[in-house]
Amino acid sequence: MTDDRTAHWDDRYAGAEPGRLSWFEAVPERSLTLIRAAVTPRAAVIDVGGGASRLPDALLAAGFRDLTVLDLSAEALARSEARLGPLGEHVDWQVGDVTRWRPARRYDLWHDRALFHFLTENAHRAAYLDRLACAVKPGGTAIIMTFAEDGPETCSGLPVRRYSPEALAQEFSALAPGAFRSEEVGRFTHVTPAGAEQRFQYSCFSRI
Template sequence: MTSPRRSHWDDVYTTKPADTVSWFQDDPTPSLDMIAQTGLGIGDPIVDIGGGASVLIDRLLDRGHSAVTVLDIAEAGLAVARTRLGERAGRVTWISQDVTAWQPPQDAFALWHDRAVFHFLVEAADRAAYVRALDCGLRPGGFVILAPFSLTGPERCSGLPVRRSSAAMLQAELGADYALVNEQPQTHLTPAGNRQDFIWCLFRKSARRATVQS
């Protein structure tokens, strides 16, 4: 059965041109700059969580990245990206899935990237499920980029409530196995000309595997 969450996002991508939504950016420089800070290579596996129709995937392919995955709850958003990419879409792994219900292969990714997705998880249980998926899919020593609205950002996005964050709040969600490497405020200008404050945070997961206490 289609969840209300999935229906919402599929409706967005089927009713609005991708370059008119508030989060649209034709130049994903904040993401690319933070990815560069990780020092990862073009063969290291990257997942873009809630990538939707974002052009980040295009720019990663332009740079030669060869192990890229885009996950989104909205199949319609992924379809926009696939159509735009044409034959290059075949170089990408596409996953149509709610991240809070996702069980990624263990240690599959060296980088987990999320722009404007985590802030939709206003329920603590959803954030905990998200962190479980992240913790499973991200290898020890891997990097996480989280870019939600900051404490001065909008209270809603796409008609939905959001949970604005500081770096300290994100650190508390991720736990002690993740160390904050860098934080960077950024203001996004929407296609309608409105300003939206984001906080960009780069975390690194501990290189040693956490041991389960019995």
Template sequence: MHQDSDPASSNHWEDVYRTKSSDKVSWYRPHLDISIDLLSKAGASPHSRVIDVGGGASTLVDDLLELGVANITVLDLSEQALALARQRLGNRGSEVRWMCADILTATLPDAGFDLWHDRAVLHFLTTPASERRYAEQAARSIRSGGQAVIGGFAPDGPERCSGLEVARRSAQDIAAVLGDAFELVEERYENHTTPGGTTQAFAWARLRRLDGG
């Protein structure tokens, strides 16, 4: 998970993962069922090139490997979070590309991904400049016809996450951030129950990268 580009942002997330167990943070789920379903609908296959933006210690990478996906990049601001995921995977961790970077400044390959997944990164981007940069990164690095699966707090979701303000968006709002290079092909609403037992409303958008744009 991320916030806007900020020298203190990586320190924030390092502290989170140093002081809390990865299965006790509010966004934890044993399996990201909706993500897997939407990625499957987006055409995930053993040949797909997938990037999990803000993947951190998430178990999505485990499930993608189990599905046979062989080309996975996990990007996160927190080296500690990535280390937890690598440790959990053991030898299988060597099959994954790990990037400790800010999605807004990361160097990503042009048209290098078929599928882009983001659960609760975009909602930390609350300024027009950061939204625009995120959209540019997605448009440049997702191939034409590729898809993005993006989820964050819905309009009726929490106003803050991990002590930071967020932008609450509907699926249409997410599509508006991504802009004309994408079309919205599916939306989903989720009530996520945190490890502490509270409920958080998430909105999900599945978008297709258009030719050109």
């Protein structure tokens, strides 16, 4: 999967201003609120599938200094690095496929907005859960945002798997039995830069 997918995402980021991409949000308010409710700015935070998101900007402004962003697309990460300038030195930018990635350390908080729903194959979801379980410290938090069951069937021209919070919790228990406890869930609507509404769910899990 990786080579084709990498080319797909690099093309998407190279072909448009980040602010025109359907998943763009100028200020990631919901993510920031959930992260700040779970950890202090001293926490080690990883954003998987972070792309060119403004989340590192918001976390740096909130005083976080131990940040990692992992994404398939070097193009996306280069855009964030250029935007952040010297502040970007506080971020560990990692180009890679989360389903093959080997975490070199552990994190207090894992954040994923709109990556997991692209994993339509069982083996890829199992690999993701394996990395997630290894990378998050016991007592740490995973925040997973996906299209909800009434959300779009595709994103960026790719098929997605949609979840209710209950279905996501079941998937986590099936793939990583006993590893995560669902703590807080909710739903929200993302409005794309073109004005379309996309229904999402978010789920916060704690690592047992």
